[in-house]
Amino acid sequence: MPADSDLTDLEAARRKKLEDLRARGVDPYPNDFAPEHTAADVHARCGSASQEDLDGGADAVSVAGRIVGLRSFGKAAFLHLQDRSGKIQAYVRKDIVGADTFQTFKAMDLGDFAGVVGRPFRTKTGELSIEAAEIRLLTKALRPLPEKWHGLTDVEARYRQRYLDLVANAEVRETFRVRSRIIDGIRRFFTARDFIEVETPMMQPIPGGAAARPFVTHHNALGMDLYLRIAPELYLKRLLVGGFDRVFEINRNFRNEGISVRHNPEFTMLEFYWAYATYEHLIGLTEELVVQLADDILGTRQFPYGEHTIDVSPPWRRIRIPEYVADKAGLPLDKILDLDLETIRAAAQALGVRVDPDLEKHHGVNAPGYMLTEVFEGAAEPELIQPTFVTDFPAAVSPLARRSRERPNFVDRFETYVVGREICNAFSELNDPDDQRARFEAQLAAHAAGDAEAHVMDEDFLRALEHGMPPAAGEGVGIDRLVMLFTNSPSIRDVILFPHMRAARGLGPEIHAVDEPSEA
RNA sequence: GAGCCGUUAGCUCAGCCGGUUAGAGCAUCUGCCUUUUAAGCAGAGGGUCCUGGGUUCGAGUCCCAGACGGCUCACCA
Numbered sequence: 064m065p066a067d068s069d070l071t072d073l074e075a076a077r078r079k080k081l082e083d084l085r086a087r088g089v090d091p092y093p094n095d096f097a098p099e100h101t102a103a104d105v106h107a108r109c110g111s112a113s114q115e116d117l118d119g120g121a122d123a124v125s126v127a128g129r130i131v132g133l134r135s136f137g138k139a140a141f142l143h144l145q146d147r148s149g150k151i152q153a154y155v156r157k158d159i160v161g162a163d164t165f166q167t168f169k170a171m172d173l174g175d176f177a178g179v180v181g182r183p184f185r186t187k188t189g190e191l192s193i194e195a196a197e198i199r200l201l202t203k204a205l206r207p208l209p210e211k212w213h214g215l216t217d218v219e220a221r222y223r224q225r226y227l228d229l230v231a232n233a234e235v236r237e238t239f240r241v242r243s244r245i246i247d248g249i250r251r252f253f254t255a256r257d258f259i260e261v262e263t264p265m266m267q268p269i270p271g272g273a274a275a276r277p278f279v280t281h282h283n284a285l286g287m288d289l290y291l292r293i294a295p296e297l298y299l300k301r302l303l304v305g306g307f308d309r310v311f312e313i314n315r316n317f318r319n320e321g322i323s324v325r326h327n328p329e330f331t332m333l334e335f336y337w338a339y340a341t342y343e344h345l346i347g348l349t350e351e352l353v354v355q356l357a358d359d360i361l362g363t364r365q366f367p368y369g370e371h372t373i374d375v376s377p378p379w380r381r382i383r384i385p386e387y388v389a390d391k392a393g394l395p396l397d398k399i400l401d402l403d404l405e406t407i408r409a410a411a412q413a414l415g416v417r418v419d420p421d422l423e424k425h426h427g428v429n430a431p432g433y434m435l436t437e438v439f440e441g442a443a444e445p446e447l448i449q450p451t452f453v454t455d456f457p458a459a460v461s462p463l464a465r466r467s468r469e470r471p472n473f474v475d476r477f478e479t480y481v482v483g484r485e486i487c488n489a490f491s492e493l494n495d496p497d498d499q500r501a502r503f504e505a506q507l508a509a510h511a512a513g514d515a516e517a518h519v520m521d522e523d524f525l526r527a528l529e530h531g532m533p534p535a536a537g538e539g540v541g542i543d544r545l546v547m548l549f550t551n552s553p554s555i556r557d558v559i560l561f562p563h564m565r566a567a568r569g570l571g572p573e574i575h576a577v578d579e580p581s582e583a
Numbered sequence: 584g585a586g587c588c589g590u591u592a593g594c595u596c597a598g599c600c601g602g603u604u605a606g607a608g609c610a611u612c613u614g615c616c617u618u619u620u621a622a623g624c625a626g627a628g629g630g631u632c633c634u635g636g637g638u639u640c641g642a643g644u645c646c647c648a649g650a651c652g653g654c655u656c657a658c659c660a
Contacts, residue, residue, distance in 0.1 A: 071592085071593060071629075072593090072611060072612090072628065073593055073611050073612095073629085074593085075611095076611055076612065081629075132619095132620065132621095133625095134619045134622050135616090135619095135622090136615095136617055136618090136619080136623095137615070137617070138616080139616090139618080139619090139620085140619085140621065141618075141619045143620080152619090152620075154617095157617080162651045172610095172611090173610075186618050186619075186620090187618050187619095188618070188619075188620075190619090190620075192618090201618050205609080206593075207593050207594080207610060208593090208610085209594050209595085209610095210593085210594035210595055210607065210608090210609050210610065211609065211610080211621065212594095212595075212621050213594070213595040213596085213609080214594085214610095215594070216594090216595070217594085217595090217652090218652070219651070220594090221592090222652095225593095232593095273660085274659090275660085276658090276659095318659070318660075320660090321584085321654095321657075321658050321659065322659060323657095324654085325659085325660075326659060326660070330660070332660085385610085448623060457648060484660080486660085488660080491655050498630090516659085532620090537647095539660085541660055544660075545654080548634080555660095564651085566651095573638085577660080578642060
């Protein structure tokens with residue numbers, strides 16, 4: 064217990080009550096009260112009942128929750144209990160519960176957990192309430208709740224002490240309920256289509272499947288470095304080789320990159336692979352998935368996001384990268400399709416897009432493809448507000464995707480954009496092991512030239528492809544961004560319960576690794 | 584990583600051009616109060632003004648450095 068001098072007067076008052084309760088033989092932390100109803104149960108059961116109905120003798124209910132409102136008189140009080148379902152008011156009278164219980168009740172504060180047993184009734188203002196025949200202290204809270212009217216608004220405190228944010232802010236609770244329903248809806252969507260859910264390694268000896276910088280950790284017993292995965296792709300494809308020809312995984316990816324309103328170091332991805340399908344099938348499936356989630360969770364296909372109204376009704380708009388750039392820049396499409404560097408450079412100029420000056424150094428012969436993608440993203444992303452499928456990516460930026468039959472410099476791939484953000488990335492999968500090896504080698508060359516995020520060679524993956532991977536299409540969906548969209552949340556931190564922050568002074572980590580990770 | 588902005592009581596916030604003992608509401612404590620719902624009435628207590636330097640007769644206020652946070656940009660999904 065902290066020294067008295069370290070306590071605020073609010074904490075000291077609560078500890079005094081704690082000691083007084085113990086002195087009177089009241090356990091401030093019991094675990095023998097089992098509520099039979101939630102607040103919502105009581106409202107559902109009695110919500111339509113009139114005062115006369117209830118006076119006719121309603122059955123007693125028992126509820127438990129945190130005291131989030133308390134209006135106390137001399138010998139009676141009203142309080143609101145909040146549980147997972149919502150709030151219910153209780154009315155406590157000294158002449159009903161008895162002097163001893165009432166004395167215990169007087170030691171309860173805003174923020175304590177309490178259990179109430181009693182019959183529902185209506186107050187004279189009409190609010191459904193429980194007339195307490197019994198009230199129990201279930202947990203004494205030693206620190207006060209945030210202010211009842213303004214709640215907790217300090218963003219730093221909201222993220223660092225999410226538990227207080229959840230207690231104080233109903234819309235935050237709702238956001239995370241929606242998140243849960245989205246993930247549940249995705250599971251049901253895929254299992255209904257005969258996909259099986261799998262879990263592949265989060266710690267990988269070779270970080271593959273995406274272009275990103277990984278976190279490194281170290282396994283002491285094996286004496287080897289492991290990487291937190293940046294994507295599950297190469298493992299899920301191994302499962303296609305193994306005969307699981309419809310698989311999905313919902314799990315975390317980790318990328319050692321910047322933090323922003325759209326980026327958290329760990330984020331949740333849905334990835335799924337569907338054998339004998341193409342990216343065209345995935346376009347239809349993606350529309351179906353999002354529409355079903357919108358119908359089930361929001362009950363509408365038009366909903367607000369910031370200043371926009373998003374409409375997910377299919378079919379969604381489609382844009383082909385070469386056509387878009389040629390058209391916007393007023394340059395010939397055939398030159399773009401040939402990946403003519405000077406034409407693409409002219410397009411960047413015409414569209415006012417600044418391209419990475421190291422592109423050519425890093426990517427060599429692949430540079431035109433990278434540059435075209437940058438030009439497109441720079442020019443188009445801000446206007447991709449309604450759901451849009453962007454197709455015809457250059458093969459150079461898609462080392463795991465199948466080449467387009469009509470446009471061999473391009474691949475059968477799409478990204479889905481909503482509100483200027485990528486939320487899906489999908490393609491027909493490359494299953495030609497020799498082409499895959501050549502693509503890896505181009506990535507290795509880019510890495511050697513200075514691209515820290517280039518893919519690395521994975522010989523076992525190539526060996527698996529040599530055993531034969533069925534033709535397939537695969538897709539990744541950023542769950543956090545989908546939840547942002549559905550909950551009208553401006554920051555990814557609003558949809559991640561415990562987003563990453565710098566260590567707070569005095570509350571930072573005190574554990575240090577015994578074995579330091581070896582130098583990468 | 585860069586620029587801009589912020590940090591005052593448990594919470595939400597005032598605090599003017601640098602000038603008495605840093606304020607308010609809620610919360611807390613004491614008293615009264617058996618249908619309130621931001622309950623009410625009367626009184627009281629509560630501060631590392633983010634941290635460390637500096638300027639000044641005097642710093643919450645001005646300057647410098649740092650910590651943490653927000654926004655924008657960069658990287659990226």
